Amino acid sequence: MVSQLLQEFELLAMDRCLELAARGRGEVEPNPLVGAVLLRDEEIRAEGWHQHFGCEHAEVNCLSGRSDELVRGATLVVNLEPCSHHGKTPPCADLLIQRGIARVIVGMQDPNPLVAGQGLTRLQEAGIEVLCGVREQECRRLNRNFITAQLEGRPRVTLKWAQSLDGRVSRSRTEPTSISCEASNRAVHQLRTEHPAILVGLRTVRVDNPLLNVRHVEGPTPTPCVLDPLLRIPLMSSLVASAYNQGLFVYHSSPQKTARLNALRERHVICIETPCVDGQLDLAFVLRDLLLHGRNGLLVEGGPYTHNRFLEAGLVDEVVCITSPQVFGTGPRALDRVNAASEMKLLDVTQVGEDCWMRLEPKE
Ligand code: AOF
Ligand code: ZN
Numbered sequence: 001m002v003s004q005l006l007q008e009f010e011l012l013a014m015d016r017c018l019e020l021a022a023r024g025r026g027e028v029e030p031n032p033l034v035g036a037v038l039l040r041d042e043e044i045r046a047e048g049w050h051q052h053f054g055c056e057h058a059e060v061n062c063l064s065g066r067s068d069e070l071v072r073g074a075t076l077v078v079n080l081e082p083c084s085h086h087g088k089t090p091p092c093a094d095l096l097i098q099r100g101i102a103r104v105i106v107g108m109q110d111p112n113p114l115v116a117g118q119g120l121t122r123l124q125e126a127g128i129e130v131l132c133g134v135r136e137q138e139c140r141r142l143n144r145n146f147i148t149a150q151l152e153g154r155p156r157v158t159l160k161w162a163q164s165l166d167g168r169v170s171r172s173r174t175e176p177t178s179i180s181c182e183a184s185n186r187a188v189h190q191l192r193t194e195h196p197a198i199l200v201g202l203r204t205v206r207v208d209n210p211l212l213n214v215r216h217v218e219g220p221t222p223t224p225c226v227l228d229p230l231l232r233i234p235l236m237s238s239l240v241a242s243a244y245n246q247g248l249f250v251y252h253s254s255p256q257k258t259a260r261l262n263a264l265r266e267r268h269v270i271c272i273e274t275p276c277v278d279g280q281l282d283l284a285f286v287l288r289d290l291l292l293h294g295r296n297g298l299l300v301e302g303g304p305y306t307h308n309r310f311l312e313a314g315l316v317d318e319v320v321c322i323t324s325p326q327v328f329g330t331g332p333r334a335l336d337r338v339n340a341a342s343e344m345k346l347l348d349v350t351q352v353g354e355d356c357w358m359r360l361e362p363k364e
Helices: 008-022 058-063 092-098 118-125 136-142 144-152 182-193 202-208 258-266 283-292 304-312
Strands: 035-040 043-049 075-080 103-108 129-132 156-163 197-201 223-227 249-252 270-273 297-300 318-323 344-352 355-362
Touching: 008 035, 008 043, 008 058, 008 075, 008 103, 008 136, 035 058, 043 058, 058 075, 058 092, 075 136, 092 118, 103 136, 118 129, 136 144, 144 156, 144 297, 156 182, 156 304, 182 318, 182 344, 182 355, 197 202, 197 304, 202 223, 202 304, 223 283, 249 283, 258 270, 297 304, 318 344
Parallel strands: 075 103, 103 129, 156 297, 156 318, 197 223, 197 297, 223 249, 249 270
Antiparallel strands: 035 043, 035 075, 318 355, 344 355
């Protein structure tokens, strides 16, 4: 374990990098969340983070305006490998070399094929001591959307649902039912703010009329998306009403419905014509389109029909299943529509208020 080679204050410095990095949420995607701190004499003497897409990287913000006296011979801590490529900004590895940094502590290697270890090599070749893999699990979790987007060319997909103890997502197909406790609702809003996009099927819009925003915690609201092949989303729905403020992408396959398209566009809805595969919207197209719009992570919040479509297409990276200690006795079940057997691996289980949260990932 690389972390065992470090002192407590150096590990705390990495924790601080993760905090700083998270401030870029909603501003930097599809770029990674990156924070950097400068350590000297066991103290944090400068901080920076990547603040806006296309702008200075964390290392630049941390070092700019700092004196040579402070920077020369100091340690730089950063949660992602310093870049080695000329992108929208020059390579951070070169900056660290020029400024005379003596030691670099890194959370994880950059999965971007343009970097992928070359930043670390460049620093080492310049005689800088490099330690990589510090708090690696936390660093990978923070940038999980970025990692999947780099490696798979699509946003990372998380399915989330709340169910009763008997596995039901509502008491009936037509009635919205509140299921999870208040503490869970706050945690769900935290999960929302960690995703640049959130998606539901038309049925969920019709039954629940959700707003899909972030209210119980601080942070950016993801862009809501609806799968709606026939453009039947009600103009009076909360999502259409809030499209001007929080955006709304409607994926459809009805280009001939011009009056409907105009009515939606007038309300600031972005309507995206989507090809069909076997009579259903092509989810791979939807994901590609989201990444083109800079959204590298997608939270799918139902309902069962939509979850099943993502599972059957093999386009799920994580499942978050929240079980409340109530028995409904009636109503549709979360995985009612899954007709292909599959296995999942349990990642962790936690108690949130009165609910049980399970995180799982599909087995290969
Ligand atoms: C770093 N520090 O703070 C960030 C890095 O188009 P550009 O120039 O902004 O480059 C984006 C790529 O740079 C991104 O895909 C990732 O590989 C790396 N991001 N690297 O050293 C940072 N944001
Ligand atoms: Zn960089």
